[in-house]
Amino acid sequence: QLQLEESGGGLVQPGGSLRLSCAASRFTIDDYAVGWFRQAPGKEREGVSAISSSGRGSKTDYADSVKGRFTISRDNAKKTVYLQMNSLKPEDTAVYYCASQRWGSGSLFARDFTSWGQGTQVTVSS
Numbered sequence: 001q002l003q004l005e006e007s008g009g010g011l012v013q014p015g016g017s018l019r020l021s022c023a024a025s026r027f028t029i030d031d032y033a034v035g036w037f038r039q040a041p042g043k044e045r046e047g048v049s050a051i052s053s054s055g056r057g058s059k060t061d062y063a064d065s066v067k068g069r070f071t072i073s074r075d076n077a078k079k080t081v082y083l084q085m086n087s088l089k090p091e092d093t094a095v096y097y098c099a100s101q102r103w104g105s106g107s108l109f110a111r112d113f114t115s116w117g118q119g120t121q122v123t124v125s126s
Contacts, residue, residue: 001100001114002024002025002026002029002032002115003024003025003026003115004023004025004098004099004116005022005023005025005117005118006020006021006022006096006097006118006120007020007120008020008120009120009121010121011123012088012122012124013124013125013126014088014089014090014124014126015087015088016088016124017084017085017086017087017088018085018088018122019082019084019085020036020085020096020098020120020122021081021082022036022080022082022098022117023078023079023080024079024080024081026079028076029074029076029079029081029100030053030076031053031054031055031102031103032053032100032101032102032103032104033050033051033052033053033056033100033102033104033105033106033107033113034050034051034072034074034081034100034101034106035047035048035049035051035099035100035106035107035108035110035112035113036048036049036050036072036081036083036096036097036098037096037098037099037110038094038096039094039097039119040093040094040095043094045097045110046063047107047108047109047110048062048070048083048096048108049061049062049063049108050072050104050107051072051073051081051106052106053102053103053104053105054074054076055103056103056105056106058074059105059106060072060106061106061107061108063108065091066092069085069086069087069088070083070085071083071084071086072084081098083096083098085122088122088124090124090125092122092124093122093123093124094122095119095120095121095122097116097117097118097119098116098117099113099114099115099116100113100114100115101113101114102114
């Protein structure tokens with residue numbers, strides 16, 4: 001299983017941008033789907049975006065709440081998956097986690113993912 005580590009979180013004003021990184025400690029991540037999830041205080045963890053394994057075409061999916069604002073991408077050479085977040089809103093405030101799923105299709109359901117990072121805090125506030 002992959003060991004994953006998120007980075008790039010922080011405090012940003014509404015309308016601002018952040019890029020989260022999910023770095024994997026493994027020779028290759030080509031055969032893994034990676035998803036981004038978030039959990040705000042008092043709320044359930046929700047799927048934000050996912051990208052399928054390279055063998056499945058690196059297809060992407062997004063929650064309706066972030067479509068058009070967030071972009072997921074992968075750099076297999078750097079063993080890293082990114083989440084570019086633009087036009088951030090206060091309701092995007094949460095701890096963001098990345099997770100992996102071998103040979104995955106890149107779903108937005110947490111139950112489909114087997115390895116998780118520790119999370120990175122994103123706070124959108126003026």
